[in-house]
Amino acid sequence: MTADSLRRALTAPGDPPLRPLPDQVAALLETLHAPPRLAAHLRAVHDVAVQLADAVADRFPQLPFDREAVLFGAATHDIGKIRHPEELSGPGSAHEPAGFELLSRHGVAESLARFARDHASWQQVGIGVDDLLVSVADKVWKGKRVTDLEGLLVDRLADATGRERWSVFLDLDDILDRIAADADRRLAFQATHPVRG
Template sequence: MTTELPPLPPDVAELLRSVDAPPRLVAHLALVHQVAEQVVEFCAAEGLAFDHHAVRYGAATHDIGKVVHPEELSGPGSAHEPAGHALLSARGVPEELARFARTHASWGEPGTTTEDLLVSLADKAWKNQRVRDLEDRVVDRLAAATGRERWEAFLALDDLLTRIGEDAPRRLALQAAHPVRTGRK
C-alpha cells in the first residue's frame, strides 16, 4: 500500500509544517479534506448554496488543535477543539475559517451553518461513520435547496456516503501508516 497522501491546500500544508503537526494528524486532515472535496462537488451539483472554500479549509484544519493535545490523536477527547480555534486565530486565520476547529463536533448547536454541517459530515464519512442526526440536517438543507422531496434528497446523499464509505478501509490504513509523533524532540 502506498503511503502517499492526497494534497492539502498549500497554505494549510505550510501551516501544518509551521506547527510541527504529527504525521498522523497531517494524514487525517488530508484524508478528510479529500472526502470534503467529494461532498463539496456533490452538494454544489445538487444546487446547495454554501462557501466551498470554507468547507475545504475547515476539513483541512478541523483537528489542528491535536497539535496542542496530541493524546487525542490516539484517544478520545475534545480539548483540541477550543485549542485549535485559538491556534488558528493566533495565526491570523479569519474567524469564518478558524471556527471549524471548534464546531466540527457540534452540528446540533443553534446557528450551525451549512458549512459547519458539511465539515462535520466529511469528518464522519471519511471513516464510514454514519450519524443519522447529522445526515438528517444535511438532507433537510438539500431538500430545501433543490425543492425535492426529503426522501429523494436522502437517497442522493445516501448514495454519495455509501460510495465514500466503500473506500474507508484504505483511508483508515493509510492514516494508520503514519506515526502519531513527529521524529523531532
C-alpha cells in the same frame, strides 16, 4: 526525523490517492511541527470534503455553500490536536477550542477558524450548511454514518431544492455510500504515519 515523517504524511500519494492539503495549511502544519498522523488525517478528511462538495454541487446545484470554506475547514478541523496529541489516539474535545485559538493566533479569520471549534457541534443553534458538510466529511472519511447529522443536511438540501425529503435522502445516501467505500484504505493510510514524528 520528525520533519521527514511530516513531509511524507503531507506528500505521500496514498491509496486511494489523496489530494494535497491547501498550501497555507501544509505550511502551517510544518511551522507548528504537527504530528505526522494528524497531517495524514487532515489530508484524508480534506480529500473526502472535496468529493462531498463536488457531489453535492452536482446533485444539488441549488444549495448555496462556500466550497473553499468547507475545504479549509476540513483541512484544519483537528489542528488543535497539535496541542492535545493524546486525542489523536483517544477520545477528547480539548482540541476543539485549542484549534480555534491556534488558527486565530496565526491570522486565520474567525469565519474559517470556527470549523476547528465547531466540527463536532452540529446540533448547536446557528450551524450552517458549510459546518454540516465539514462535520459529515469528518465522519464519513472512516465510513461512519451519523443519522442525526445527515438528517440535518438532508433538511437543508430539501429546503434548498424544494424536493421531497425522502428523495434528497436517497441521493445523499448514495453519495455517502460511495465515499465510505474507501474508508478502510484511508484508515490504513492514516495508520502508516506515526502519532509522534
